[in-house]
Amino acid sequence: MTWVNRFRRLAPVGRIVQELVRFDLQLMENPEISGVEYQQGALQGYEVREYLLEKWGRTCAYCGAKHVPLEVEHIQPRSKGGSDRVSNLTIACHSCNQAKGNGDIRDFLSGQPDVLSRLLRQAKSPLNDAAAVNSTRWALFNALKATGVPVTTGTGGQTKFNRLRLNLPKAHWLDAACVGDVESLDIVTSKPLLILAKGHGTRRMCGTNKYGFPTRHRSRKQIHNGFQTGDIVTATVTAGKKIGSYVGRVLCRASGSFDMTTASGRVTGINHKYCQPIHRKDGYAYA
Numbered sequence: 001m002t003w004v005n006r007f008r009r010l011a012p013v014g015r016i017v018q019e020l021v022r023f024d025l026q027l028m029e030n031p032e033i034s035g036v037e038y039q040q041g042a043l044q045g046y047e048v049r050e051y052l053l054e055k056w057g058r059t060c061a062y063c064g065a066k067h068v069p070l071e072v073e074h075i076q077p078r079s080k081g082g083s084d085r086v087s088n089l090t091i092a093c094h095s096c097n098q099a100k101g102n103g104d105i106r107d108f109l110s111g112q113p114d115v116l117s118r119l120l121r122q123a124k125s126p127l128n129d130a131a132a133v134n135s136t137r138w139a140l141f142n143a144l145k146a147t148g149v150p151v152t153t154g155t156g157g158q159t160k161f162n163r164l165r166l167n168l169p170k171a172h173w174l175d176a177a178c179v180g181d182v183e184s185l186d187i188v189t190s191k192p193l194l195i196l197a198k199g200h201g202t203r204r205m206c207g208t209n210k211y212g213f214p215t216r217h218r219s220r221k222q223i224h225n226g227f228q229t230g231d232i233v234t235a236t237v238t239a240g241k242k243i244g245s246y247v248g249r250v251l252c253r254a255s256g257s258f259d260m261t262t263a264s265g266r267v268t269g270i271n272h273k274y275c276q277p278i279h280r281k282d283g284y285a286y287a
């Protein structure tokens with residue numbers, strides 16, 4: 001909401017598009033019952049894929065592998081009369097998918113009867129509607145609507161469909177541009193501004209050692225020599241060991257000897273008198 005409000009101050013924002021849900025149950029018309037068929041490459045195919053990822057917990061249904069590329073997999077292979085219906089589909093890692101091939105599920109899992117029975121049971125049970133939606137996203141949706149700017153929504157499946165259709169590489173900022181009904185995009189840069197929420201520090205009144213025992217006093221004063229930790233500054237050092245020019249986020253000390261986080265790493269011991277502010281601390285880091 002902070003950034004929505006900032007952008008609205010800077011430019012006339014005409015509409016907001018939010019990725020509200022992972023997949024569109026309406027588009028699939030209750031996938032388990034109506035027998036909607038999986039079509040690779042079509043928008044519906046992307047919605048079905050997201051649905052299956054959620055239903056099977058983003059893990060390989062055969063070996064339980066997580067954080068690996070997962071493929072849509074037929075439980076009963078089509079060559080053995082299995083259908084493209086959602087109740088005959090699951091999610092598997094590449095090696096399990098290859099190993100199973102066109103074989104019968106009962107042969108493939110003959111050594112693991114408990115995996116087989118769980119898989120067949122789970123295949124039949126539809127995913128609870130509530131699982132499609134995350135309550136935080138609805139809270140954000142309502143807050144966006146309260147701004148008065150028209151808000152439309154899209155699904156995660158649609159975002160991915162648009163990104164692949166427009167031939168764009170996988171990146172969060174390009175995904176953001178692909179949310180909702182997107183016909184075409186003019187990408188005018190390859191360098192997005194990356195904004196990272198850093199918070200506003202803590203209220204701790206003492207520093208602690210690794211056991212949590214208080215070891216040093218922390219000053220209530222946050223502004224030292226006109227700077228505070230989190231300000232972005234330029235420093236042109238003209239004397240001493242640190243001669244040179246630096247730009248970055250500053251860490252302030254009462255002594256007036258500051259540290260700076262620059263694009264090329266951390267620089268210590270910069271005297272405050274060389275520093276010029278560019279951007280005052282606002283709780284975000286920029287890159």
Ligand SMILES: [Zn+2]
Binds near residue numbers: 062
């Ligand atoms: Zn696997």
